[in-house]
Amino acid sequence: MDGSLTSELVARLRAIAGEEHVLTHPHDLRTYQSDGLLHYHVLPPVAVLPATGDEVRAAVAICHELRVPWVARGSGSGLSGGALPIDNGVLIVLSRLRRILEIDLENARVVVEPGVTNLAVSRAVAPDFFYPPDPSSQQVCSIGGNVAENSGGAHCFKYGFTTNYVTGLEVVLPDGEVVELGGKAVEAPGYDLLGAFVGSEGTLGVATKITLRVVPAPEAVKTLVAFFDSTHAAGEAVSEIVQGGVVPGAIEMMDRLAIDASEHVAHAGWPAEAGAALLIELDGSRAECHARLDEVVSQCMGAGATGTRIAADAKEREAFWTMRKAAFPAMGRISPHYFVQDGVIPRTRLGPVLARIEELSREYDLRVANVFHAGDGNLHPLVCYDGHSEGEAERAEELSGLILQACLDEGGSITGEHGVGVDKKPFMSKMFGEEDLAAFQKLRCAFDPLGSSADRAGPRRAARGRRAGDARRRRHEAGLGGTRTKGSDPFVHGRARPAGRAQRGRPDGGDPGGRRAGRGAGAVRDGGAAAGARPPGRLGAGDSRRRRGDR
Numbered sequence: 358m359d360g361s362l363t364s365e366l367v368a369r370l371r372a373i374a375g376e377e378h379v380l381t382h383p384h385d386l387r388t389y390q391s392d393g394l395l396h397y398h399v400l401p402p403v404a405v406l407p408a409t410g411d412e413v414r415a416a417v418a419i420c421h422e423l424r425v426p427w428v429a430r431g432s433g434s435g436l437s438g439g440a441l442p443i444d445n446g447v448l449i450v451l452s453r454l455r456r457i458l459e460i461d462l463e464n465a466r467v468v469v470e471p472g473v474t475n476l477a478v479s480r481a482v483a484p485d486f487f488y489p490p491d492p493s494s495q496q497v498c499s500i501g502g503n504v505a506e507n508s509g510g511a512h513c514f515k516y517g518f519t520t521n522y523v524t525g526l527e528v529v530l531p532d533g534e535v536v537e538l539g540g541k542a543v544e545a546p547g548y549d550l551l552g553a554f555v556g557s558e559g560t561l562g563v564a565t566k567i568t569l570r571v572v573p574a575p576e577a578v579k580t581l582v583a584f585f586d587s588t589h590a591a592g593e594a595v596s597e598i599v600q601g602g603v604v605p606g607a608i609e610m611m612d613r614l615a616i617d618a619s620e621h622v623a624h625a626g627w628p629a630e631a632g633a634a635l636l637i638e639l640d641g642s643r644a645e646c647h648a649r650l651d652e653v654v655s656q657c658m659g660a661g662a663t664g665t666r667i668a669a670d671a672k673e674r675e676a677f678w679t680m681r682k683a684a685f686p687a688m689g690r691i692s693p694h695y696f697v698q699d700g701v702i703p704r705t706r707l708g709p710v711l712a713r714i715e716e717l718s719r720e721y722d723l724r725v726a727n728v729f730h731a732g733d734g735n736l737h738p739l740v741c742y743d744g745h746s747e748g749e750a751e752r753a754e755e756l757s758g759l760i761l762q763a764c765l766d767e768g769g770s771i772t773g774e775h776g777v778g779v780d781k782k783p784f785m786s787k788m789f790g791e792e793d794l795a796a797f798q799k800l801r802c803a804f805d806p807l808g809s810s811a812d813r814a815g816p817r818r819a820a821r822g823r824r825a826g827d828a829r830r831r832r833h834e835a836g837l838g839g840t841r842t843k844g845s846d847p848f849v850h851g852r853a854r855p856a857g858r859a860q861r862g863r864p865d866g867g868d869p870g871g872r873r874a875g876r877g878a879g880a881v882r883d884g885g886a887a888a889g890a891r892p893p894g895r896l897g898a899g900d901s902r903r904r905r906g907d908r
């Protein structure tokens with residue numbers, strides 16, 4: 358961007374959002390240089406932090422008029438680099454749009470601005486209702502980011518994903534026009550544009566108002582953990598339970614390494630000798646929960662469980678869930694660095710894929726922890742490495758890529774819930790043919806007919822074309838640490854962080870209690886440069902899981 362354009366842009370953005378909400382100083386901008394995928398970092402020339410939907414509209418319209426590309430950002434907790442800035446455009450940070458606009462429990466709807474956190478929605482409608490999609494990052498991630506990524510969570514096995522809970526959107530299109538998609542009603546006539554927008558990873562416009570469906574809180578909840586000698590045996594139990602007709606609210610698997618890491622944080626006292634744990638939650642009527650609990654315990658024992666433990670009270674339930682939800686950040690307790698991978702396989706292929714991961718782990722002499730949504734077959738292998746040990750990071754990158762390939766070989770997908778972003782771009786062509794990618798691009802252009810999103814793709818691709826290994830090396834040389842493990846930078850919402858702290862990598866992409874994200878892995882081998890002649894955009898793969906279903 359040339360100097361005169363930048364000056365005009367900055368002046369006009371400041372007229373909209375106010376002097377202090379348009380950042381241009383590198384110290385302030387470092388806060389936003391990465392999302393949770395730390396091995397990419399780009400300093401944007403300008404970040405604007407609007408306070409209202411109208412300010413977002415005006416900012417996008419100016420960008421359109423001046424032909425300046427932009428990227429939207431929620432809380433920056435994404436693990437695929439979707440909110441990575443571009444070095445010749447504007448970062449539109451939505452964290453100041455944090456109002457819950459309406460709570461309409463009679464119609465089971467809540468209307469929010471995009472910067473509202475996921476957990477705030479459930480809290481706003483408790484105790485009688487709740488909002489089911491529950492990413493482990495729910496304390497910090499924004500609903501706008503959830504919509505863009507079609508985020509999931511532990512309870513999505515029974516309840517479905519974000520797409521099943523968004524009934525209406527106000528969207529600012531790339532030319533600054535504001536459109537309403539859907540509303541409070543369950544279904545609208547015409548093409549399912551709402552469905553197209555959810556999971557489109559910020560490529561079709563900026564969501565400025567979101568209508569969500571909430572559901573009645575269950576009468577009873579029972580949480581248990583079953584221990585097994587191996588993930589294979591635990592996988593058998595998952596099949597038994599699901600084939601037996603029980604639909605648990607959640608069914609999550611952790612292997613030995615993941616249990617070890619989480620024990621440092623949650624102190625749940627799970628047996629040290631367990632090879633794997635299944636965390637199972639049943640919800641519904643009191644009578645049903647009671648009956649199903651016995652059934653699930655006997656199914657687990659029948660599949661070879663070495664023991665089960667039922668949460669005695671709310672405190673113990675919370676400790677069980679902390680074991681699961683803290684697993685990514687807790688990995689920092691046992692490994693200096695790690696990659697978080699995100700792939701999906703048909704549930705029945707769990708056994709072969711876990712065996713392949715084990716084989717790769719031995720071959721590459723690197724530990725891989727497994728913690729995942731077992732009911733959905735959504736794997737999150739955590740590849741542990743020491744970035745200070747010569748060649749180890751590269752080995753870990755390669756191993757991560759091979760895990761994704763193993764998912765594809767078994768008929769799975771390159772992402773379950775973290776999105777394509779920068780990370781999985783090179784894998785798009787492994788999953789989709791040229792015609793599929795061209796169809797994605799056509800859809801994208803329908804929302805952005807003048808092609809300003811295509812302008813955005815060029816420079817962004819170049820900015821992302823650095824090899825991740827190089828980026829990481831630079832980070833290590835600069836003492837910035839690469840994957841965040843120990844310690845924490847508290848989240849910043851809508852405010853720039855003082856320079857010294859901003860330099861500590863991803864500033865608002867972890868949770869305030871010291872939870873840290875790991876890093877995605879897939880794209881690191883060629884940093885996105887190999888994505889093909891015309892980038893397909895960042896439409897979410899894993900679309901097979903993104904069916905809208907009943908709302």
Ligand SMILES: Cc1cc2nc3c(=O)[nH]c(=O)nc-3n(C[C@H](O)[C@H](O)[C@H](O)COP(=O)(O)OP(=O)(O)OC[C@H]3O[C@@H](n4cnc5c(N)ncnc54)[C@H](O)[C@@H]3O)c2cc1C
Nearest residue numbers: 431432433434435439493499501502505509559564774874
């Ligand atoms: C510890 C940890 C655990 C996690 N666990 C889960 C999990 O269980 N399940 C899961 O699905 N994810 C999980 N994630 C990933 C992440 O939290 C989700 O993808 C989340 O939805 C991102 O929200 P965000 O507000 O941080 O979005 P950001 O990272 O800021 O942005 C993500 C994408 O959304 C776009 N975007 C943001 N706001 C808007 C908007 N208003 N309109 C249009 N586009 C927008 C951005 O351009 C970008 O492409 C986890 C992350 C961490 C760090």
